[in-house]
Amino acid sequence: MKVSAVVFWVIAVFFFxxxxxxxxxxxxxxxxxxxxxxxTVALLLTxxxxxxxxxxxxxxxxxxNGVELPEDRPDANVDDGDPEIGHFSPWSWWPFMxxxxxxxxxxxxxxxxxxxxxxxxxxxVSLVGWVFEYYRGYFAR
Numbered sequence: 001m002k003v004s005a006v007v008f009w010v011i012a013v014f015f016f017x018x019x020x021x022x023x024x025x026x027x028x029x030x031x032x033x034x035x036x037x038x039x040t041v042a043l044l045l046t047x048x049x050x051x052x053x054x055x056x057x058x059x060x061x062x063x064x065n066g067v068e069l070p071e072d073r074p075d076a077n078v079d080d081g082d083p084e085i086g087h088f089s090p091w092s093w094w095p096f097m098x099x100x101x102x103x104x105x106x107x108x109x110x111x112x113x114x115x116x117x118x119x120x121x122x123x124x125v126s127l128v129g130w131v132f133e134y135y136r137g138y139f140a141r
Contacts, residue, residue, distance in 0.1 A: 001061040001069050008054035015047030094130035101126050 022043055026036035061067075070081035101122035108115030 001057050001064075001072060003072055005054045005057035005061065008050050008057060012047045012050035012054055015043055015050060019043035019047060089133065092130070092133060094126055094133060098123065098126040098130060 019040055023035055023040045026039065027033055030036060070076040073080075101119050103119075104122060105116055105119035108119050
């Protein structure tokens with residue numbers, strides 16, 4: 001996490017320097033010596049975003065008492081940073097059906113509102129099927 005914070009501080013400083021150079025350059029080359037506001041603000045806000053992320057990573061590392069993450073140690077194995085996330089069904093078709101039904105809802109919003117109730121119905125069926133897939137059939141408990 002320390003390395004990530006340093007990377008984001010470098011990004012923040014880079015964008016602040018580029019914003020200053022861009023401001024001076026636009027002032028020099030713009031007619032009537034005006035500052036081009038859109039690029040200047042965009043570069044400044046990109047630097048601020050990098051500083052926010054770097055500050056967050058530093059504070060998070062400080063609250064963990066400086067504990068090194070497996071990603072920061074050169075002697076770590078891949079399995080050291082692999083936590084148990086949960087149980088997933090690799091054979092389940094319900095996530096695909098849920099994504100398809102949400103796509104139908106988005107299609108209904110884009111094309112015609114009469115498609116939205118069909119997508120909502122399929123969404124409800126997909127959610128119920130996904131939640132209760134271990135309570136029926138071959139994998140019932």
